[in-house]
Amino acid sequence: MGRYSGKTCRLILMLVLTVGFFVAELVSGYLGNSIALVSDSFNMLSDLISLCVGLSTGRIARRSRRGPRATYGYSRAEAVGALSNAVFLTALCFTIFVEAVLRLARPEPIDDAQLVLIVGTLGLAVNLVGLLVFQDWGACCRRRRPPALTPAAAAVLRAVPGGAPTGEADEAGDSPNDQKSPEEGSEKKKERKSEALNIRGVLLHVMGDALGSVVVVVAATIFHVLPLGNAPCNWQCYIDPSLTIIMVFIILSSAFPLIKETSIILLQMVPKGVNMQLLTDRLARVPGVSSLHEVHVWELAGGKNIATLHIKCQTPTDYQDAAYKIRKVFHEAGIHSVTIQPEYIDHKTSQLLCSSPCISKACDSQLCCSQREPPLAKTNGYTEKNDSCLSELRKDNGSSKNDIEIPIEYPLAEDSIKNVKNCDKSDEKSQLSSTRL
Amino acid sequence: RWWQNRRARLLCMLALTFLFFVVEVVVSRVTSSLAMLSDSFHMLSDVMALVVALVAVRFAQRTRATKKNTFGWVRAEVMGALVNAVFLTALCFTILLEAIERFTEPHEIQQPLVVIGVGVAGLIINLLGLCLFNHHGVGGHGHSHGHGHSHSGRQHPRSSPKPEQPPGDGEAALHREETSTLVENCSSSNGVSQEKLGDMKDDMADLQVNGNAGHYPLDVEEVEEDSSAQLNMRGVFLHVFGDALGSVIVVVNALLFYGLWNPCPKDGPCFNPCVNNHCMENATLSQTLGRANKSEQESITVAGPCWLLYLDPILCLMMVCILLYTTYPLLRESALILLQTVPKQIDVHSLNSKLRTLEGVEAVHELHIWQLAGSRIIGTAHIKCPDPSTYMMVAKRIKEIFHDEGIHATTIQPEFASVGSESGRGKCEFPCRTQCALKQCCGTGEDSTAKKTEKSSSLSISCSEVVIEFPKTRRTKSESIPSVKLEANTDQNEQFESSL
Numbered sequence: 001m002g003r004y005s006g007k008t009c010r011l012i013l014m015l016v017l018t019v020g021f022f023v024a025e026l027v028s029g030y031l032g033n034s035i036a037l038v039s040d041s042f043n044m045l046s047d048l049i050s051l052c053v054g055l056s057t058g059r060i061a062r063r064s065r066r067g068p069r070a071t072y073g074y075s076r077a078e079a080v081g082a083l084s085n086a087v088f089l090t091a092l093c094f095t096i097f098v099e100a101v102l103r104l105a106r107p108e109p110i111d112d113a114q115l116v117l118i119v120g121t122l123g124l125a126v127n128l129v130g131l132l133v134f135q136d137w138g139a140c141c142r143r144r145r146p147p148a149l150t151p152a153a154a155a156v157l158r159a160v161p162g163g164a165p166t167g168e169a170d171e172a173g174d175s176p177n178d179q180k181s182p183e184e185g186s187e188k189k190k191e192r193k194s195e196a197l198n199i200r201g202v203l204l205h206v207m208g209d210a211l212g213s214v215v216v217v218v219a220a221t222i223f224h225v226l227p228l229g230n231a232p233c234n235w236q237c238y239i240d241p242s243l244t245i246i247m248v249f250i251i252l253s254s255a256f257p258l259i260k261e262t263s264i265i266l267l268q269m270v271p272k273g274v275n276m277q278l279l280t281d282r283l284a285r286v287p288g289v290s291s292l293h294e295v296h297v298w299e300l301a302g303g304k305n306i307a308t309l310h311i312k313c314q315t316p317t318d319y320q321d322a323a324y325k326i327r328k329v330f331h332e333a334g335i336h337s338v339t340i341q342p343e344y345i346d347h348k349t350s351q352l353l354c355s356s357p358c359i360s361k362a363c364d365s366q367l368c369c370s371q372r373e374p375p376l377a378k379t380n381g382y383t384e385k386n387d388s389c390l391s392e393l394r395k396d397n398g399s400s401k402n403d404i405e406i407p408i409e410y411p412l413a414e415d416s417i418k419n420v421k422n423c424d425k426s427d428e429k430s431q432l433s434s435t436r437l
Numbered sequence: 438r439w440w441q442n443r444r445a446r447l448l449c450m451l452a453l454t455f456l457f458f459v460v461e462v463v464v465s466r467v468t469s470s471l472a473m474l475s476d477s478f479h480m481l482s483d484v485m486a487l488v489v490a491l492v493a494v495r496f497a498q499r500t501r502a503t504k505k506n507t508f509g510w511v512r513a514e515v516m517g518a519l520v521n522a523v524f525l526t527a528l529c530f531t532i533l534l535e536a537i538e539r540f541t542e543p544h545e546i547q548q549p550l551v552v553i554g555v556g557v558a559g560l561i562i563n564l565l566g567l568c569l570f571n572h573h574g575v576g577g578h579g580h581s582h583g584h585g586h587s588h589s590g591r592q593h594p595r596s597s598p599k600p601e602q603p604p605g606d607g608e609a610a611l612h613r614e615e616t617s618t619l620v621e622n623c624s625s626s627n628g629v630s631q632e633k634l635g636d637m638k639d640d641m642a643d644l645q646v647n648g649n650a651g652h653y654p655l656d657v658e659e660v661e662e663d664s665s666a667q668l669n670m671r672g673v674f675l676h677v678f679g680d681a682l683g684s685v686i687v688v689v690n691a692l693l694f695y696g697l698w699n700p701c702p703k704d705g706p707c708f709n710p711c712v713n714n715h716c717m718e719n720a721t722l723s724q725t726l727g728r729a730n731k732s733e734q735e736s737i738t739v740a741g742p743c744w745l746l747y748l749d750p751i752l753c754l755m756m757v758c759i760l761l762y763t764t765y766p767l768l769r770e771s772a773l774i775l776l777q778t779v780p781k782q783i784d785v786h787s788l789n790s791k792l793r794t795l796e797g798v799e800a801v802h803e804l805h806i807w808q809l810a811g812s813r814i815i816g817t818a819h820i821k822c823p824d825p826s827t828y829m830m831v832a833k834r835i836k837e838i839f840h841d842e843g844i845h846a847t848t849i850q851p852e853f854a855s856v857g858s859e860s861g862r863g864k865c866e867f868p869c870r871t872q873c874a875l876k877q878c879c880g881t882g883e884d885s886t887a888k889k890t891e892k893s894s895s896l897s898i899s900c901s902e903v904v905i906e907f908p909k910t911r912r913t914k915s916e917s918i919p920s921v922k923l924e925a926n927t928d929q930n931e932q933f934e935s936s937l
Contacts, residue, residue: 042534068785070778071805084523091527098478266775269506296507308848316825339817341848
């Protein structure tokens with residue numbers, strides 16, 4: 001919807017501009033026989049490459065659906081693209097640094113200062129335009145999304161026919177929309193963060209190029225104003241390499257944070273803003289949960305956090321009650337895709353070890369985390385949980401029997417309604433569930 | 438042996454390369470040869486690649502879960518491989534640019550003898566590096582001995598009868614990984630339990646050098662075995678390979694130059710037809726001189742065959758092509774792992790159908806398979822069963838199916854729907870709240886129509902674990918409300934309906 005809007009147009013504009021200027025610089029460099037121009041044009045080429053990488057990974061991430069090859073889709077492509085751009089830039093900086101050091105060892109004056117000055121200024125202008133285009137990026141697209149959602153969602157809800165449910169649907173339709181705005185705000189921020197990753201990689205390249213143009217312009221101005229003629233190199237010849245070295249350090253200092261951020265995503269680290277200790281403490285306190293293990297939290301891309309965990313329970317009812325509360329804990333922590341594996345306590349295995357790691361212990365090294373080492377959830381295996389579980393078991397004895405017998409008839413609706421009310425939920429949710437029932 | 442230790446190899450090569458870099462810088466200062474200085478910086482880039490690989494290896498040995506990373510740091514090696522591959526590509530790009538510049542402004546090699554000497558020394562070091570890292574390139578010769586030993590040691594998981602291994606937990610884990618890979622494959626191919634493994638072990642030790650006798654193809658086995666470390670080492674190998682190629686080019690060029698080039702003598706007029714710009718005036722000058730004074734014509738030397746000057750850039754271009762061709766597969770592989778794609782040996786469709794055809798399983802959704810690093814493949818799935826007891830019966834079978842595919846770390850979430858409820862065939866019973874739809878990993882956020890309908894359907898589901906018990910209520914709801922088609926997760930043919 002918002003894909004083929006001004007965003008792509010600007011990108012294509014930037015692409016065309018860069019290609020055009022690259023060709024112009026190359027041609028004029030060969031015509032005017034200036035190596036500096038030719039090398040600057042190749043800087044443009046690297047800019048172009050990074051732009052292509054950024055664009056294509058952005059497209060892949062947005063377009064590709066989930067399929068048999070990638071069950072999560074390709075939304076991580078942006079992070080990989082950003083990392084590639086950052087590493088590419090680091091390598092280019094390295095070679096520029098080497099050249100600058102060589103120039104310091106053997107300084108050379110700039111030959112045709114005027115031509116270099118003119119083309120350098122033009123290059124700087126192109127780079128500044130590029131910077132503006134990319135800085136403006138995030139602002140333009142965010143504004144487009146929210147209006148598209150609300151009327152469509154409301155329309156769908158209104159399309160739900162049937163007597164009583166309609167009113168409830170409207171009612172129900174209101175509350176999630178109310179709840180939507182604060183969530184949308186944080187979601188916007190997170191989406192911006194991920195897109196920003198992709199675009200930040202390209203921005204870094206453009207900024208590096210702009211800085212390079214600045215150095216070229218400064219050096220050429222100096223040579224133009226104070227021409228050297230045939231004299232041997234004085235201090236003027238050292239300006240270019242030293243400025244270049246400073247520029248390299250500036251670029252590197254802004255490339256490394258980008259590398260760090262993409263590493264957090266790509267190395268499956270716990271996303272920022274999630275405190276594992278706190279989270280596992282809260283999870284362990286959920287009634288019905290005897291212990292937890294194999295708790296994994298990671299970020300797919302762009303604020304989409306995923307968690308999996310194994311819990312040990314006494315009975316299936318415990319699991320079903322606890323599952324909801326566990327999800328709530330995760331939801332509050334900002335993790336919305338959770339997969340919970342229940343294991344029922346057999347008193348043979350320890351509380352903390354997984355009852356069903358794989359079918360044989362031989363697969364231990366293939367597991368994501370070795371079962372032999374003490375698991376992270378060591379701190380969550382509160383032994384007093386056993387007692388609370390048993391008490392709950394006695395409480396729910398009536399309903400637990402009915403769980404096993406199928407199907408469940410109407411008379412139990414009251415029980416379940418009671419259970420619903422007993423759930424530790426927020427008011428809106430109980431409202432929703434009661435309307436549903 | 439100590440050289441089978443990855444870290445030792447990397448450190449050794451690092452020390453050698455850095456030493457050589459220093460030597461080259463000194464020599465270049467002494468002989469004031471610019472070419473040597475620039476070549477020394479190629480060595481420096483090698484050093485950087487080795488440092489990246491070393492850091493990755495150090496990280497990846499911490500396989501334990503930590504507060505910052507619940508999976509441990511095993512993926513560091515894959516990332517190190519990607520970083521090295523991109524770094525190498527960038528270096529190729531700069532070499533390409535240099536070569537193109539050399540086309541327009543060819544340089545003569547000054548002092549070819551010195552260049553030959555240092556080039557040969559560099560080549561020797563690079564060949565040594567190739568030998569060091571070649572084990573990983575071919576597929577783990579070094580591990581074959583390890584297999585023999587570790588098999589007998591399999592019964593005692595802790596005691597690893599490899600005295601040469603340092604007692605670091607990383608190394609022991611590495612070998613446990615190797616052994617259990619083979620042991621696991623045997624069991625998976627034959628469906629045996631752990632008890633029977635003892636019988637198979639001795640046969641396996643004879644059968645297997647690098648592959649296995651199971652139903653996995655041989656090359657797949659090599660890939661799976663320690664493949665994240667292999668990726669990392671491949672990155673280093675490619676760097677050293679590129680550097681070796683560079684040294685070869687330098688030596689060949691210098692040799693040819695030394696042999697065939699007819700240099701301009703320092704004294705006396707000289708006509709160099711290859712370097713065109715400044716020399717145009719000199720050319721006319723020398724021509725007029727030549728015409729003026731015929732006797733001096735013999736003393737005007739013409740600088741040697743011009744094609745020699747273009748040999749360097751041409752060889753560089755060839756080298757760039759070779760390097761890019763060999764780096765691309767590494768780049769692709771590491772990127773695919775980092776993108777959370779399904780490993781290529783696993784067919785998600787067939788896995789899905791196997792799971793669905795199990796009796797007791799009504800539906801499978803949110804099936805995700807991805808590779809953490811190497812042979813650690815992780816899967817999650819939501820299995821819909823009629824009731825908990827059916828699930829208990831089926832749970833072990835489900836795990837076996839995953840195990841057969843090579844997926845050992847699985848998290849299976851059972852969801853219970855009552856018998857006869859057709860409407861909820863594919864729908865997730867436990868999604869998060871409506872407004873979280875966009876933040877969920879899959880499905881609900883990606884398709885806009887799905888987004889809207891999932892939002893409305895999950896209104897009830899957020900508290901619906903207990904709503905499950907009313908089939909009739911739900912059925913009336915589903916009858917009265919037109920079904921909205923949503924896109925299924927993994928199987929695109931499967932459609933499921935909203936419960937509203």
